[in-house]
Amino acid sequence: MPVTIKDVARAAGVSASTVSRALSMPDLVLPRTRERVQRAAGELGYHPNRAARGLITGRTGNIGLIVPDLTNPFFPGVVKSVQVRARQADYSIFLADTDERDAAEVDLIRALGKQVDGILLCSPRTSEAELLDACGDTPIVLLHRRIGRVPSVTVDNGDAVRQAVAHLVALGHRRIGYVAGPRLAWSNRERLRALRVTTAAAGVELVEVAAVAPQFTGGVAAADLVLAAGVTAVVAYNDLVALGLLNRFNARGVAVPGDISVVGFDDIVFAGMVSPALTTLAQPVEETGRAGVELLLQLLEHPDRAATARRELFAQLMVRGSTGPAPDRPARTSNHEGSA
Amino acid sequence: MPVTIKDVARAAGVSASTVSRALSMPDLVLPRTRERVQRAAGELGYHPNRAARGLITGRTGNIGLIVPDLTNPFFPGVVKSVQVRARQADYSIFLADTDERDAAEVDLIRALGKQVDGILLCSPRTSEAELLDACGDTPIVLLHRRIGRVPSVTVDNGDAVRQAVAHLVALGHRRIGYVAGPRLAWSNRERLRALRVTTAAAGVELVEVAAVAPQFTGGVAAADLVLAAGVTAVVAYNDLVALGLLNRFNARGVAVPGDISVVGFDDIVFAGMVSPALTTLAQPVEETGRAGVELLLQLLEHPDRAATARRELFAQLMVRGSTGPAPDRPARTSNHEGSA
DNA sequence: TTGAAAGCGCTACCAA
DNA sequence: TTGGTAGCGCTTTCAA
Numbered sequence: 001m002p003v004t005i006k007d008v009a010r011a012a013g014v015s016a017s018t019v020s021r022a023l024s025m026p027d028l029v030l031p032r033t034r035e036r037v038q039r040a041a042g043e044l045g046y047h048p049n050r051a052a053r054g055l056i057t058g059r060t061g062n063i064g065l066i067v068p069d070l071t072n073p074f075f076p077g078v079v080k081s082v083q084v085r086a087r088q089a090d091y092s093i094f095l096a097d098t099d100e101r102d103a104a105e106v107d108l109i110r111a112l113g114k115q116v117d118g119i120l121l122c123s124p125r126t127s128e129a130e131l132l133d134a135c136g137d138t139p140i141v142l143l144h145r146r147i148g149r150v151p152s153v154t155v156d157n158g159d160a161v162r163q164a165v166a167h168l169v170a171l172g173h174r175r176i177g178y179v180a181g182p183r184l185a186w187s188n189r190e191r192l193r194a195l196r197v198t199t200a201a202a203g204v205e206l207v208e209v210a211a212v213a214p215q216f217t218g219g220v221a222a223a224d225l226v227l228a229a230g231v232t233a234v235v236a237y238n239d240l241v242a243l244g245l246l247n248r249f250n251a252r253g254v255a256v257p258g259d260i261s262v263v264g265f266d267d268i269v270f271a272g273m274v275s276p277a278l279t280t281l282a283q284p285v286e287e288t289g290r291a292g293v294e295l296l297l298q299l300l301e302h303p304d305r306a307a308t309a310r311r312e313l314f315a316q317l318m319v320r321g322s323t324g325p326a327p328d329r330p331a332r333t334s335n336h337e338g339s340a
Numbered sequence: 341m342p343v344t345i346k347d348v349a350r351a352a353g354v355s356a357s358t359v360s361r362a363l364s365m366p367d368l369v370l371p372r373t374r375e376r377v378q379r380a381a382g383e384l385g386y387h388p389n390r391a392a393r394g395l396i397t398g399r400t401g402n403i404g405l406i407v408p409d410l411t412n413p414f415f416p417g418v419v420k421s422v423q424v425r426a427r428q429a430d431y432s433i434f435l436a437d438t439d440e441r442d443a444a445e446v447d448l449i450r451a452l453g454k455q456v457d458g459i460l461l462c463s464p465r466t467s468e469a470e471l472l473d474a475c476g477d478t479p480i481v482l483l484h485r486r487i488g489r490v491p492s493v494t495v496d497n498g499d500a501v502r503q504a505v506a507h508l509v510a511l512g513h514r515r516i517g518y519v520a521g522p523r524l525a526w527s528n529r530e531r532l533r534a535l536r537v538t539t540a541a542a543g544v545e546l547v548e549v550a551a552v553a554p555q556f557t558g559g560v561a562a563a564d565l566v567l568a569a570g571v572t573a574v575v576a577y578n579d580l581v582a583l584g585l586l587n588r589f590n591a592r593g594v595a596v597p598g599d600i601s602v603v604g605f606d607d608i609v610f611a612g613m614v615s616p617a618l619t620t621l622a623q624p625v626e627e628t629g630r631a632g633v634e635l636l637l638q639l640l641e642h643p644d645r646a647a648t649a650r651r652e653l654f655a656q657l658m659v660r661g662s663t664g665p666a667p668d669r670p671a672r673t674s675n676h677e678g679s680a
Numbered sequence: 681t682t683g684a685a686a687g688c689g690c691t692a693c694c695a696a
Numbered sequence: 697t698t699g700g701t702a703g704c705g706c707t708t709t710c711a712a
Contacts, residue, residue: 005689055689056690
């Protein structure tokens with residue numbers, strides 16, 4: 001049986017109220033008493049029961065974090081940074097992974113809602129209305145998505161895309177493909193929109209090749225379509241997809257960047273491990289998580305103030321081996337002479 | 341203000357006790373009443389406050405999960421499978437990442453202890469005594485570690501190593517290197533021990549090259565030592581380290597498997613993405629997580645019974661491009677002719 | 681079968 | 697500055 005506040009009270013020869021105060025509002029008790037209580041608590045190994053405390057204060061000391069898929073190395077990065085910042089503020093993390101099943105988001109929000117002070121929603125796909133409905137009055141902060149005036153931490157996808165397109169155009173590419181991710185993903189929509197605008201402005205062609213699962217296999221599946229599209233460069237929704245492209249290109253004997261250039265998003269650690277290393281837009285993962293927690297904490301302190309409720313971060317282009325000068329002609333669509 | 345049991349009681353025209361029963365022990369109330377209550381609960385969107393329930397039942401419905409480093413793709417796999425199984429049993433997951441800082445384990449165990457019904461400790465490094473002390477009377481299940489009679493899920497590292505060595509020996513290798521991981525990691529100790537035994541039994545030489553951080557950079561750092569050790573094959577503590585080796589070998593112009601063969605552990609998804617693809621020992625991640633949760637649930641049901649308290653799983657060798665016939669001589673230690 | 685009452689561990693209020 | 701008391705939302709006796 002765990003040691004409760006009463007045990008400490010008895011040991012210190014004071015009342016439970018005093019123990020409570022001595023521990024959480026030390027200024028309100030006499031130094032002598034405080035010390036006595038703290039020593040007793042220490043000796044007994046007392047740790048307040050957070051659930052019981054939460055019941056009355058209305059605060060659990062927990063933060064919920066919902067991510068689409070831990071298997072994508074991008075998200076563990078976010079989780080870690082959230083974790084670090086949360087722990088600093090003495091919060092624990094409830095983690096849930098939706099496994100890319102959009103419907104699971106709402107269920108998880110509902111399930112976690114009661115046990116946490118607020119939820120960090122990473123790249124949610126659920127429609128605005130459903131999301132807001134599911135949250136009820138649980139404070140939320142969106143990561144990588146923007147909805148009305150809901151506090152959010154986002155990365156400027158427009159700027160990121162501009163960097164990528166400028167880079168490709170400078171290399172001489174005039175026909176660029178995009179392998180999209182989940183249609184409902186905000187990042188995907190933003191990237192696609194920015195690609196349309198930016199390529200048009202630069203006077204180059206954009207080919208929307210396909211939309212695939214944001215995974216390695218998605219990239220593998222899209223690779224042949226990319227080749228058939230006759231582009232000299234391709235932007236992938238994320239690094240996983242880009243790596244899938246690279247892999248299939250390699251299997252088909254299509255040289256990167258000789259025959260075709262590839263750009264990804266996220267700069268997951270493996271983007272730098274393959275050869276040629278992937279050119280990608282590095283997301284400031286660490287900052288994202290930290291900023292998310294901070295926004296949420298702020299929100300918990302001042303539920304009214306919404307002034308600082310948005311933070312926009314920036315991605316940075318990492319130019320690596322997978323992009324190079326445009327080939328004179330698009331990549332051959334097959335390396336078997338006969339099949340052309 | 342969230343809807344409480346009283347609201348439902350009022351709406352259904354019954355007492356709070358009845359609501360409680362109708363929801364958690366439906367057989368004890370009249371079908372008519374039950375329906376009325378359930379409808380009311382549904383309409384109001386009532387979800388019991390788990391903290392309050394836990395206060396009286398002594399069960400939180402939460403499971404703690406502590407992993408060394410989410411950045412290693414092996415662990416997200418475990419987390420996901422734990423998550424899935426836990427959710428089936430209507431448990432939520434408290435996740436904590438120690439960031440490979442051994443000391444953090446104890447703190448986290450203490451911090452989580454009170455808020456969960458039990459803890460899943462994945463690959464902990466802490467000494468047996470400290471660990472048991474920190475746990476107090478929180479039930480724990482160890483993943484990838486064995487301590488006395490503490491319930492655990494492990495993979496038979498001896499068998500895994502046997503598979504790897506047999507494979508390498510069959511290819512003609514006679515001098516095999518090992519790049520170790522954290523000295524305190526149980527898996528590392530087991531693998532090292534098994535390597536010693538197995539190589540000796542096969543009459544081949546084992547060179548313990550180095551011990552590095554279980555990360556990509558660790559492998560990169562060890563690569564030159566491996567080459568200097570004059571081995572024709574190298575076993576790495578895990579895939580991340582193996583990929584680091586591969587990367588550095590590639591940079592130095594050392595052919596894999598032409599000049600040297602590489603074997604990793606885990607079969608993280610990226611092991612199959614590089615070329616040549618990494619030969620590795622696939623851990624049954626999904627089963628590990630599931631088994632861990634099941635053991636813990638069992639433990640919570642019958643704190644006494646310890647019969648089924650251990651589960652041993654098996655790794656499977658995935659032979660891929662990174663291993664091949666032994667070169668006649670060990671890999672050249674440099675590709676610069678002059679420097680030899 | 682149902683309701684009233686007690687109490688889980690804690691904090692917040694009010695008096696002293 | 698301290699202690700007593702009430703009550704957070706829920707479950708679980710015990711009576712009715």
